[in-house]
Amino acid sequence: MLDLVTAGKGTQAVKEAIWEINGHRKSNYAEVIADISASVRGIKVIENEKIGVCLEFDGTNYSIIGILWDDYGHADYKEMGLYGEMKTQFNIVKKKADRTLIVQDQFYEIEIKY
Numbered sequence: 001m002l003d004l005v006t007a008g009k010g011t012q013a014v015k016e017a018i019w020e021i022n023g024h025r026k027s028n029y030a031e032v033i034a035d036i037s038a039s040v041r042g043i044k045v046i047e048n049e050k051i052g053v054c055l056e057f058d059g060t061n062y063s064i065i066g067i068l069w070d071d072y073g074h075a076d077y078k079e080m081g082l083y084g085e086m087k088t089q090f091n092i093v094k095k096k097a098d099r100t101l102i103v104q105d106q107f108y109e110i111e112i113k114y
Contacts, residue, residue, distance in 0.1 A: 010093030014063035018055050028057040035113040040081035063088045
């Protein structure tokens with residue numbers, strides 16, 4: 001589990017992405033088809049593929065990022081070392097650039113361009 005400051009920064013990055021996608025600050029949820037790149041243990045396993053993403057702020061201190069790997073041709077995502085749901089209390093989330101989030105832990109890094 002991440003410390004509250006790091007988790008809070010990730011939660012804020014997800015909330016801001018939700019607001020950007022929906023065009024207002026009253027939303028706690030957004031769905032988008034994003035360009036996804038993913039590396040596991042430093043090896044690129046997915047590069048710039050269009051994949052559905054759900055972003056949710058649960059109203060407390062954390063946000064959830066859901067990537068719909070299996071709906072977009074990656075039913076083997078678990079074998080690749082990826083997860084379908086990532087929470088800001090366990091994963092570092094940063095805003096990399098305009099409309100781009102980075103989600104990472106000790107084994108993987110996922111870039112989400114929404």
